Amino acid sequence: MLMKNLLNKILGHIEYLKTQPHETRRKVAFGAAAAGSGFIALVWLAGSLATGAFALKGNPDVANAGQEAVITVTPDGTPVAGLAGAAAALQEPDAPAHIEIVDTTPKKEEVKQPEKTILPF
Numbered sequence: 001m002l003m004k005n006l007l008n009k010i011l012g013h014i015e016y017l018k019t020q021p022h023e024t025r026r027k028v029a030f031g032a033a034a035a036g037s038g039f040i041a042l043v044w045l046a047g048s049l050a051t052g053a054f055a056l057k058g059n060p061d062v063a064n065a066g067q068e069a070v071i072t073v074t075p076d077g078t079p080v081a082g083l084a085g086a087a088a089a090l091q092e093p094d095a096p097a098h099i100e101i102v103d104t105t106p107k108k109e110e111v112k113q114p115e116k117t118i119l120p121f
Contacts, residue, residue, distance in 0.1 A: 017025055
C-alpha cells in the first residue's frame, strides 16, 4: 500500500514536470541523476570503509595481514631485528657475507587442452 502511494506520487510529479519549461525539466533530471549517483557512491564508500579497503598502510594489522613475522636469531638464541639481525645470524663470525635467493614463485600447472566437440546439424 505504501509503495503504491509512493509510486502514484512519483508519477504525479512526473506528469507535473511535463508541463514545466525545458530548463526546469533539465535541472530536475540532472538533480535526480546526481542524487542517484551520490547515493551509490555513499553506499560504496560505506562498504569500503566497513571492509577495511581504505585502511592506512602504516597500520601493522594491515601491513602484516596474512604474513607471519620474520624473526632473526643469533647462534646463541638472541632475537635481532633489521638488517643487522641478518648479519648477526651468521654461524661463523669470520664467514664471508653472502646472499641466498629463494625462489618463491608459484609453479605453473599444466593446462589441459579442451577436447573438440562436434555438433551435428
